[in-house]
Amino acid sequence: MPVIDPTQQPIAAEAIPALKPPVDPATLTHKQLKQGEFWRAIPAYHDIDEATFLDHLWQGKNSITTSEKLLQTIQDLAPADFIEDVREGFRRAPMAMRVSPYMLSNIDWSDPYNDPIRTQFITVASRLLPDHPKLSLDSLHEQDDAPVPGLTHRYPDKALFLALDICPVYCRFCTRSYAVGTNTEEVEKVQLSASAARWAKAFSYIASRPELEDIVVSGGDAYQIPAKNIKIIGETLLAMDNIRRIRFATKGPAVMPMKILTDTAWVDALTEVAEMGRRLGKEVVLHTHFNHPNEITWITEKAMRVLFERGIYVRNQAVLQRGVNDSKEIMQLLVKRLGHVNVHPYYVYQHDMVKGVEDLRTTVQTAIDIEKWVRGTTAGFNTPAFICDAPGGGGKRDIHSYEYYDRENGIIIYTAPSVKKDQIFTYFDPIDLLSPEAQERWKDPVVAEEMIEAAIRKAGLNLR
């Protein structure tokens, strides 16, 4: 071991031969988080001070749920035809609208059409595209794999517990648009409200299954589970011998980070469950859902620091969305910025085939291309896996692991031998991104079925 002599003069940086020149610190944009009272640029929030804006109750009360409320809040920041477009989009959207003041303040209102946060939460009619013909509500068949309502047991050792059906915001792209949010003019929802009887059934099923080790508590959204119920769910699950891991899943840190700073009861409840887990040698973590680097501000950094100090590990599951994060630069920045605030990028999902959001989906090839650029930019443990949750209940598949990809017609064939042996799962690229000839072929349902069968044949699987 060489000994370092503290009296030795430091070596001048210039004296070290440079293999690579140092980068200009100004280019490290992942560290440059939005600062200050940025919300004051929104007319309705002009006089809102920091303490009020950081109050999670104020955020909840002032969330935007109608186009009228949106108009009152942003006033003349956006052009009148944009508001009319939103009004029409609202009538046609399958998801209810709910946008927190925090999110609203992070939208660039000088260019709302191209803003990545607007795109995720506020539907504009003029951008909507017709749904893919092979799309179905509950495309992941979560209800088919549910032994009790709201408990999906698809994989051998883990299950998804949908504790409730409300969220701090409603995302246009939600996979659970079959259940989450209030009924809209387009969709009647399945009822999954929080009820003691339904929870009791889910708990006894979990306890009766020795193979179950890992429970995802989601919804809806764990942010909306009151502190005392976080404790009940956490303590009940941790008390089961079979359970080794719990994840509370919440969009919250991305859309309302201030709750971590001002809802002390909720954060303390989560901390107590995590500490109880640690005493029992069990893991309790938070899974969240940032999609764009603009969602991460000084408030997020402060909030994530609280969780980090309390030893609560946070992982991120992003959704690849056209016009939001479907470029290598944005995805690289998101991944680096998440790392900067101690959130581990875990997954980037290919967008599920859900209703009314064809404009947000992109091709599997896009995911493959972006993955190639993201891998290698930072630590391997901060590099997300790009996956496709195979429609029809195949579960999550590495985006690259397809059996066959007909790029011309946008047909991707997956299998999932450890989840559903002997089944074939198909995912489809959005039709408007295919060649004009392929778009023409999809118009004829007979031709479409032939194309799908041909792709399955070419995959050369020997299953059926």
Ligand SMILES: *Cc1c(COP(=O)(O)O)cnc(C)c1O
């Ligand atoms: C995503 C998911 C899980 C958790 O899967 P991981 O790959 O471990 O994150 C569990 N159950 C269901 C039904 C899921 O969709």
Ligand code: SF4
């Ligand atoms: S927070 Fe999650 S469950 Fe709720 S609407 Fe958004 S994606 Fe769906």
